[in-house]
Amino acid sequence: MSLVRSAGLQKFRQSVEALGGDPEVYARRAGLPVDALDSDELLVEDSALAAVLEIAAADLGCPDLGLRVGRAQDFGMLGPLAVAIQHSPSVADALACTSRYMFVHARDLSVALVEDPDGSHGVVGLRYSFSAGKRPLPQATDMTMLFLHRAVEFLVGGRYGLRSVDLPHQPAAPRSRYEDAFGARVRFGRDAALLRVPSSLLSRPLDGVDETLRRLALAFLSQQSSEARPLVTAKVRTVLDQSLGTGSTELVDVARALAVHPRTLQRQLAAEGESFASVLDSVRRARARTYLTTTDMPLSQVSDLIGFAEQGVLSRCAQRWWGRTPSALRQEARSRARPRA
Incomplete structure (x- = not known):
């Protein structure tokens, strides 16, 4: 069993209720505690979090539910990790911090820089993956990838030259909905979920950095351990x-x-x-x-x-x-x- 913070469900309730659904019914069907819909700090099974998105999307006839939730989520849902990321000196530092401490948010989720799968000069991949050999369900992948994209936009204050988005599944919704959400070409059935970004993005400095806040956040994160989660x-x-x-x-x-x-x-x-x-x-x-x-x-x-x-x-x-x-x-x-x- 792998656990994630219930913050991953942020805006699920609002998104489902806006569509006329009952999020608590879906939570119970997925085996989630109903309190997880309104708290960021509960630990829930990753499979249940993914399942509730699939159940709600099917019941509501809303194949882009993951995209809707991901678009509504706030960067701050990452808690202390968000503070450390936001106050990193550069995008490269922010990504290194994300890679090192993502386990605080989700034990088996990782975000890492990889070589561009197309081998294009000046392009790198920002890859999202879960535990070895395990692929999240489509709605959860869509939600997380859109959140990741929007998090990068938040850090740099706008568009950052996204080349394309790779997703390991076939489109759950019309392709146009994906490309409208990401503002870039989306490719399906790929080997991994990743954002293809310009390598020059990594050297971009972040504005409004508060070194004191960053040190405090890192001090807290460094006390955590993937072997000693709550x-x-x-x-x-x-x-x-x-x-x-x-x-x-x-x-x-x-x-x-x-x-x-x-x-x-x-x-x-x-x-x-x-x-x-x-x-x-x-x-x-x-x-x-x-x-x-x-x-x-x-x-x-x-x-x-x-x-x-x-x-x-x-x-x-x-x-x-x-x-x-x-x-x-x-x-x-x-x-x-x-x-x-």
Whole structure:
């Protein structure tokens, strides 16, 4: 299993809702936690992220969904990595930083400079790839490649001489939609996903560089490790998700299930910027939303199933989670589900 930050789904909800779809339905079908649609920091399976794009594109009859989401995404979704990239001295430095620290965003995703596959003088390839021998599904590839293209435009302040775009799959949407999105020729069925760019681009300096911000971002990134990503949080979430409503969600029992001492588990979560209470709250929030938006069970039963002693606790939490009552959230979901006239 390979994990990516849920930031990769940024703008998925808005893009799907603009097309009249229900992103939460697609998330559940893909095996994604619904909270991943509204948070940048959850760790989700890469296969589920790719699947939700394919499921939504097929259901909505929108073959260019990946392009739509990629066009809407913001460079800042990369978090501290975006800061380090943006404040690099040159494009070459920015790409080196991206290549070195991309694992912070996605463990098995890589961006690297390669020789131009056509052998053209003065042209290099900016290649996107996943784990060895694995190709992402078309919608996810389209989304990521367009985001990568727009990120380069953001860094240099506009067009940068993109020669062409290579994609490993056949076009999911009409070719014209791809070429309108990238502003360049797009070639399909190629060996790798890459942008063919002028080699002179690499020496271009970036404007507005703040060396202090860059050092701070790099200091944070250098403390991360591809072998020590926040997997403990994901494990705790899995145990709690399985136990909620049927077993114990106490710290001591979750620690026992993971074969660690409770204090050790608390320290491990703290090292990942989490606490046991915050993870449990997130799991309860996701489960409550599912029950409230997909079932008609009484609120008292929903409260019991997510481990609350009384219905009033659910109401207070709903105000904190969504800024509305459980009944209001349920009514909104029903309104969206009604067929349009």
